[in-house]
Amino acid sequence: MQGNGFKIGTIVAFLALTIYYLYPTVQYQLEQNYIEDLSPSETAQYTEENAEKLESLRSNILSLGLDLQGGMHVTLEVGVPQLIRELAGENADQLLNDVIDVADQRALENNSDFIDEMVAEFESRDPDARLSRYYRNDAMDITRRSTNEEIATFLKTQRQSALDRAVEIIRTRVDRYGVTEPSIVKQGQNRIVVELPGVEDKERVRNLLKGTARLEFRLAADAEEFRSFVNQTYEYYDSFEQPSDTADSVVNNQFNPLDEVLVPAQNPYLFGYATPEDTSRVMDLLRTEEVQRMMPRNTTVMWSANPLPGQAGEELYQLIGVRTQIELTGDVIEAASVQFDPATNVPEVSMSMNSEGARKWGRITGANIGKPVAIVLDGFVFSYPNVQTKISNGRSSITGLDGIGEAEDLVNILLSGALPAPLEIMEERTVGATLGAESIQAGLNSILVGLGIVAIFMIVYYRTGGGIADLALLLNIIFILGILAAFKATLTLPGIAGIVLTIGMAVDANVLIFDRIREEQRTGKTIKASIEAGYANAMSAIVDANVTTFFVAIILFSFGVGPIKGFAVTLMAGIVASLFSAIVITRVVVDYLTQAKKSAVSFG
């Protein structure tokens, strides 16, 4: 036993730490079990009385990944090209747009930095030209004389701050929406990873995350001009023959493709109605060069945000003619709240503007009495009410919403501020709670069965030694969980797989040691000497083997995403824990049995 004092000390310390870190998890689970047995009213009372305690427990538990508890994992990308384009503002020209498009493509192909590619592309077109002509900014010390290098640095700072701002805005929105324990982190230069446990309404969350809240007030198109444009377009497609590569073209050659996808409208400001599946085909037909040429000046078409019910109960979206010019933007909105229309009790968003906005709004409404004004959010028309009178108090409202949920989300988005650049969903993974629960059960079963089989095998093969190794194995699993809890890592399904794998590989160190002890015994050494030599001689192989595996785990951690990171973390924790339990714990037990108890330890 001499010399083992330090080892025993470490084991006790390690165990104490593990218990300390796992205590909240166990306690929380017990509380949950207790709450489950209560009646609903008792539950409410109990959770309220113990809110603080439960909260503090929950913030320290070993949390489960989204693949186990169900929820939504979204990776968003800040549209850097758009951001850079908008930073140039009115200075942007065709050259800059071309350069941005080329750089975007190239950054994707070469996996390189967009801004570096952009500067390179710009310089390759004209080595003497300066980007500073687009980005003069006195506040940021960017003058006409700034070098392209300085501009690149400036743009990168802008990108960074846009990302930071986007994260803040997303956080505000998620918090207002009310998700327990959301996680919002930056990834790389332009991505944001959002994890939302237990989210039910996915579409609502998508809109919440992506909503740039670009609110615009636009005048409707000129009724007469727009009507004649609609008629011309129909005439144009009347004379249109179906492409000859389809088989029934001969039969159908008097066919108007617009009729296939669009329901005509009476309202002079409407091009027509279409079902959600057809909207993209309608746009294809309207985007052709010939149709664009017929489009009245300063006019464009936009879809309504929410559908109207059609005759057969189908959903129909309206295609509305509006001006290209934006009269007023959401910057002027000072406050927003959900209100209910006193007559119909339908929810709407009521907004008030700052003084400058109110002045402009008064002028616009005053000059357009009797005509519609379109209220556009993120490219979709929410409503286009007719102006009744001049509005001088800066009030306006968004109607035509799809229920209270949408109204609340809109207020949320408007108040949390506009995103600096559009966000695009790059990756979205959702797992239902039931599938998650099944995965937990499957993982648990695997751990128990795996542990059982390995434990029995070890005892059969190594006798007492095997039993000691099994004890180490059991502690090993508890240590892994403790390490995960201590580092606030999340347990994912691949993570559980990592634990199961560790069960198989953790005994490796003991196999190496025990085999070595047997070998030493064969050379005629006493059991005590054999144990001594066995542990000593096996050490270098154990260290080498585990260090290399640890490297692999680190690499996996650095390059993996989401659940794979979880796997790498458990693998690392598993290596550390198994080295400790296989080398230190088994040694102490073996020494204790051979020396203090004088019992014969058999290694089979």
Next chain:
Amino acid sequence: MRWFETPSIDFNGKRKIAYILSAVLFIASLGAILTKGLQYGIDFRGGKEFVLDFENPVSVVELRSDLSEPLGSTPELKLFGSDSEILIRTDNEQEIAVVQEIISSTVRELHPDNPFNVVKTDVISPRFAEDLKWGALQAVIYAIVIIFIYILIRFRNWTFSAGAVAALVHDVVIVLGIFTILGDLVPFSLQIDQALIAAFLTIVGYSLNDTVVVFDRIRENSNVHKGMDFMPMVNKSLNDTLSRTVITSITTLFVVLVLFIFGGEVLKGFSFALLIGIVLGTYSSLFVASSLVVELEQRTNKS
């Protein structure tokens, strides 16, 4: 119980047979990968995936043809665990909510008496998939480079590094080949996704583990038996460690098999890769890694 207590198997003598076996497997795998291409999962090529959990069993073939027209292209359908759970993968580029609605309404219309839940959805944009693929490739390359360097530092002999890395490449290529060949033959998904990269790196780690233990014994034996020739010494080291190699492989195989059977559908491909990988890894550290070291040592000593 004692297995392989004092074995004297002539590993290096049999290495010619191993070379032929490995060469056949390796070339067949490379051939399969080159002709058929790697079967990437959604992680590495993008797209949309939905898992529908039906109340009663459904026919994959029927559902596939039902959905082809509304989706605009034939989707990929596979059973997901049980015969009432279906995984649908499509390249339809519309918004996820629209695609999900198309699938849901079509299925609901055609199978009104078989209600279902969408239990899992994954959407990966092609651009993001490209990044994931690049990340995975980097991970594998870095792993191999770092392993080469570590072994070089620890064993101070580049032939050991080369032998270990060759064995790893051998293992990974053959597992990839088997995945490519078996892809359509087994009832679970063998597509290459992120989880599989994790499995590959685990196989790499595992196979290396075995190899390093043998190398360690070679190093020890070369200090103890100074006069011994290199080849017999390698053979002795393989025999010395054989018992440990087999026992560790058995315990690891046990747990991986458990994972394969009990781990659920999400982990099927992952644990299948590990299953093959562990068998291969054990084989390659016994027959490939050390044999190559012997081979390389003989060449360099002659020259």
